[in-house]
Amino acid sequence: MDTDEVSRRRFLGGAATAGAAVLGGIALMDAREAQAATPAGLPEPQYFDDPSGARIGLRWAFSAVVFFADRVMLNTMPEAAGRGYTSVGGGEIWGPRLKGRVLPHSGADYYKAGFNTYYMFEAGDGAQIFIHNRGTMRRFARPWQPGVPLADPPAHPSPDHPVWTRFRATPTFTAPKGPHDWLNRTVFVADARRQPDPDRTVFTYYEVL
Amino acid sequence: MRDFVVPQTDPATKVQGAVHLEYAFRLRARYDPPRASDTPRGTFRYQDITGGELEGARVKATVYPDSGGQYDIVRPDRVRDVDAHFMLRTDSGEWLYMEHVGYRRTDGYYRAIAYVDADLKGAYEWMTNTTFVVSAEESKDQREVTFHYWIAN
Numbered sequence: 001m002d003t004d005e006v007s008r009r010r011f012l013g014g015a016a017t018a019g020a021a022v023l024g025g026i027a028l029m030d031a032r033e034a035q036a037a038t039p040a041g042l043p044e045p046q047y048f049d050d051p052s053g054a055r056i057g058l059r060w061a062f063s064a065v066v067f068f069a070d071r072v073m074l075n076t077m078p079e080a081a082g083r084g085y086t087s088v089g090g091g092e093i094w095g096p097r098l099k100g101r102v103l104p105h106s107g108a109d110y111y112k113a114g115f116n117t118y119y120m121f122e123a124g125d126g127a128q129i130f131i132h133n134r135g136t137m138r139r140f141a142r143p144w145q146p147g148v149p150l151a152d153p154p155a156h157p158s159p160d161h162p163v164w165t166r167f168r169a170t171p172t173f174t175a176p177k178g179p180h181d182w183l184n185r186t187v188f189v190a191d192a193r194r195q196p197d198p199d200r201t202v203f204t205y206y207e208v209l
Numbered sequence: 210m211r212d213f214v215v216p217q218t219d220p221a222t223k224v225q226g227a228v229h230l231e232y233a234f235r236l237r238a239r240y241d242p243p244r245a246s247d248t249p250r251g252t253f254r255y256q257d258i259t260g261g262e263l264e265g266a267r268v269k270a271t272v273y274p275d276s277g278g279q280y281d282i283v284r285p286d287r288v289r290d291v292d293a294h295f296m297l298r299t300d301s302g303e304w305l306y307m308e309h310v311g312y313r314r315t316d317g318y319y320r321a322i323a324y325v326d327a328d329l330k331g332a333y334e335w336m337t338n339t340t341f342v343v344s345a346e347e348s349k350d351q352r353e354v355t356f357h358y359w360i361a362n
Contacts, residue, residue, distance in 0.1 A: 048230040054344055056357070063225070065218075089213045104213030105211050135340065136340045137338060138339065144229060146231070184288070187321060193226055195222065204228075208344075
């Protein structure tokens with residue numbers, strides 16, 4: 001049974017019982033168009049193919065810099081196992097599909113074996129957008145290049161033996177209905193980079209197409 | 210709520226970071242038919258995973274039958290929140306745990322992020338602390354899903 005179809009029929013049925021079957025059809029079409037619509041003038045996507053012909057694309061959507069306030073470890077377990085708390089102070093958001101700020105003191109990274117961050121964006125129009133950001137981090141000897149296996153990081157990093165940190169963030173958003181609704185139905189992957197003094201991370205968010 | 214003044218930083222703060230996708234492997238998964246129920250959050254939709262084969266240059270594995278499946282919700286806007294959890298065994302006998310978070314839309318978009326846990330002392334440690342970006346296709350009866358995994362390098 002196609003349960004998505006059940007859901008669709010329920011959607012239409014609700015409209016029909018309101019005595020507006022035709023309107024229900026229009027609402028359905030609107031929902032479809034809304035899902036497919038993308039604004040003009042966005043950056044060129046980059047596409048990647050797999051051997052079976054499947055294709056996936058990335059397109060820069062927006063960036064954010066997040067400034068942190070407190071860094072706390074709750075216990076003496078190794079960082080990989082213990083619970084940490086890194087509070088969000090604030091920050092700003094810029095890019096083609098979203099502009100605004102990080103709502104001040106709106107949350108933190110409550111990490112445990114991988115980061116796990118909860119805080120709020122405030123878009124330029126005042127919309128309150130919840131971001132739940134998870135991610136992974138791993139260190140290698142040099143940046144990834146096509147066809148070259150990644151190597152373990154040097155035991156003693158130096159200018160001659162640099163370290164590349166592959167820091168990836170994968171957020172899910174809860175955004176209000178309206179112009180930011182696309183965030184609720186789009187998968188994202190970001191490059192993340194920690195920068196010191198002041199303690200901050202810059203995220204470059206890509207929509208997965 | 211306390212205010213926060215964004216510190217003035219070097220313009221280089223606004224660095225444009227890059228993500229490169231590297232194809233890793235493919236999973237053809239088989240499921241029982243969905244069991245749907247009406248919930249306050251939408252149509253909850255459980256599908257038991259019954260089998261599947263994962264194939265890539267660096268790993269081959271089979272889905273451990275009945276080790277989980279999809280715990281999805283079809284929202285009122287008809288987008289399906291995908292939440293999949295299951296176990297696999299590699300051809301060398303190691304266990305893998307896979308988790309998927311993503312969206313399946315009525316316009317054919319089916320994308321997710323996958324996270325994998327493996328034995329840190331085993332041959333598949335490289336899959337841990339790695340973000341996989343996933344595209345998927347579902348058969349018409351929704352009982353076969355092909356997932357394509359790319360490493361976000």
